[in-house]
Amino acid sequence: MAERLGPRFDLSFTLNGASVSVSTTTATALADLLRERRDGRGTRLACERAVCGACTVLVDDVPRASCAVFAFEVEGSTVRTVEGMAEDGELSPVQAAFADNAAFQCGFCTAGMIVLTEALLARDPDPEEAAIRDWISSNICRCTGYSLILEAVRDAARRKRETAE
Amino acid sequence: MYEVAQAGLIAASYRDIPPFPVIAPASVEEAVAAMADAEAPVPYAGGTDLCGAVREGKKIGTLIWLKRLDELRGVRVADGTLSIGALTTHAGGAGADAAGAIPGLAEALSKLGKMRIRLSGTAGGNLMARHTRYEMSILLTALGGTAHFASAEGEADLTAADIWERAEPPRSLLTRLSIPLAGDLRLDYDRSLRPLMTQALARWTDISGRPQGRAVIATEYLRPFALDLELAGTDAKGIAAAAYEALPADFADPASGNDWLRRAGAAILARQLARLEAARG
Numbered sequence: 001m002a003e004r005l006g007p008r009f010d011l012s013f014t015l016n017g018a019s020v021s022v023s024t025t026t027a028t029a030l031a032d033l034l035r036e037r038r039d040g041r042g043t044r045l046a047c048e049r050a051v052c053g054a055c056t057v058l059v060d061d062v063p064r065a066s067c068a069v070f071a072f073e074v075e076g077s078t079v080r081t082v083e084g085m086a087e088d089g090e091l092s093p094v095q096a097a098f099a100d101n102a103a104f105q106c107g108f109c110t111a112g113m114i115v116l117t118e119a120l121l122a123r124d125p126d127p128e129e130a131a132i133r134d135w136i137s138s139n140i141c142r143c144t145g146y147s148l149i150l151e152a153v154r155d156a157a158r159r160k161r162e163t164a165e
Numbered sequence: 166m167y168e169v170a171q172a173g174l175i176a177a178s179y180r181d182i183p184p185f186p187v188i189a190p191a192s193v194e195e196a197v198a199a200m201a202d203a204e205a206p207v208p209y210a211g212g213t214d215l216c217g218a219v220r221e222g223k224k225i226g227t228l229i230w231l232k233r234l235d236e237l238r239g240v241r242v243a244d245g246t247l248s249i250g251a252l253t254t255h256a257g258g259a260g261a262d263a264a265g266a267i268p269g270l271a272e273a274l275s276k277l278g279k280m281r282i283r284l285s286g287t288a289g290g291n292l293m294a295r296h297t298r299y300e301m302s303i304l305l306t307a308l309g310g311t312a313h314f315a316s317a318e319g320e321a322d323l324t325a326a327d328i329w330e331r332a333e334p335p336r337s338l339l340t341r342l343s344i345p346l347a348g349d350l351r352l353d354y355d356r357s358l359r360p361l362m363t364q365a366l367a368r369w370t371d372i373s374g375r376p377q378g379r380a381v382i383a384t385e386y387l388r389p390f391a392l393d394l395e396l397a398g399t400d401a402k403g404i405a406a407a408a409y410e411a412l413p414a415d416f417a418d419p420a421s422g423n424d425w426l427r428r429a430g431a432a433i434l435a436r437q438l439a440r441l442e443a444a445r446g
């Protein structure tokens with residue numbers, strides 16, 4: 001049976017491990033819905049055209065530009081943002097690698113880059129250089145020239161593999 | 166007076182977009198019915214194009230969300246035809262075993278945008294967005310494929326050129342792309358000069374065993390143009406130069422002049438012919 005949603009509806013999903021229920025509208029972008037929450041400002045907004053990737057979040061483990069996802073799409077889904085990467089107050093290996101490699105200047109792209117890296121390493125714990133470049137070039141960094149970010153991704157992959165062993 | 170807002174340089178925020186009803190059909194049949202009955206229906210697949218378009222002024226009466234139509238996902242080969250479901254993502258197409266039925270196809274699909282886009286952007290959305298900078302139309306033209314549309318009025322198979330002319334039935338849904346598997350069909354797609362130009366080359370043998378070829382050139386701003394190739398003989402440069410005589414003198418845009426397109430296109434085509442020849446072994 002076709003499912004129907006009225007212009008305003010109640011949305012339930014899992015955000016960084018916690019259940020969330022909100023009343024929202026069908027025209028609301030996921031990025032706006034996340035950023036309206038006090039704990040959701042890590043997801044940045046810049047181009048709002050799916051181009052820059054600053055707003056990248058994981059929807060059921062797929063990295064998506066949350067400016068180009070209507071919030072209604074995540075009903076029943078699991079959403080992970082940069083706020084959900086740390087565990088028990090400890091930076092995740094990817095976050096720690098970005099910090100230790102100084103892989104940012106202004107930091108505006110960083111949340112999206114970290115989320116994208118999590119998605120890459122979940123699919124491929126030991127990515128080839130070409131794969132790292134293909135994935136990371138999905139998002140735009142206007143500051144670093146990418147080399148420090150690439151170094152952070154390689155380092156994050158090493159750290160995650162070591163933790164897994 | 167020049168008004169920035171009127172010039173369209175400032176897009177609406179989502180807050181300014183009036184909410185709309187959403188229908189999520191569970192089958193193609195239901196989707197076709199929803200397209201027929203809903204007020205101003207707009208199909209919605211991966212959203213990588215539509216969300217931006219909405220902020221730039223595209224109006225949604227009713228959003229027909231295609232997500233539940235699993236039957237429109239995947240690449241299959243049956244009865245001598247390769248079909249790509251309209252909801253197949255570029256990454257899904259590139260990774261599908263069946264894409265191997267046309268050597269070069271998976272590689273071409275793996276170049277459509279970067280990974281974040283390839284994981285969400287679909288074949289159908291790429292064609293129906295009708296942007297000259299999107300590339301599915303180029304590949305479909307080179308491979309001699311068609312797009313299948315379903316509507317309450319009936320079904321239709323259209324070429325990419327027909328889609329540019331908006332010849333699909335009103336209120337229809339693109340369901341799949343079909344490519345007849347001509348003898349030893351192969352593809353080479355060259356994006357090395359993108360965005361100034363890209364070129365796809367398809368090569369196959371006809372039933373009498375003669376080699377056939379089609380090159381398709383496109384630019385950021387121009388719709389794909391197909392050049393039929395005379396492949397008799399082995400001189401790739403000669404074949405490419407002869408093919409380019411058919412390029413219309415007005416095939417040019419502000420970034421890529423006609424003379425340059427002829428020279429660059431012929432040079433790339435010669436390389437592509439050589440690559441396909443080498444790949445055949």
Ligand SMILES: Cc1cc2nc3c(=O)[nH]c(=O)nc-3n(C[C@H](O)[C@H](O)[C@H](O)COP(=O)(O)OP(=O)(O)OC[C@H]3O[C@@H](n4cnc5c(N)ncnc54)[C@H](O)[C@@H]3O)c2cc1C
Nearest residue numbers: 210211212213214215278286287289290291293299300339
């Ligand atoms: C940053 C970025 C980089 C990109 N780079 C490239 C690139 O290098 N090469 C390239 O080719 N493309 C590129 N694209 C475009 C991308 O491939 C398309 O946006 C994508 O394929 C559209 O698919 P979608 O499922 O997201 O479509 P949607 O955004 O959901 O829809 C797009 C349009 O198609 C219509 N539509 C969707 N599905 C159907 C259907 N089944 N039947 C009828 N109408 C339908 C919608 O109504 C809408 O008008 C890029 C896009 C972005 C944002």
Ligand code: FES
Nearest residue numbers: 046047048053067
């Ligand atoms: S703000 Fe979403 S991709 Fe740029």
Ligand code: FES
Nearest residue numbers: 105107141142143
């Ligand atoms: S650190 Fe400034 S945009 Fe990447």
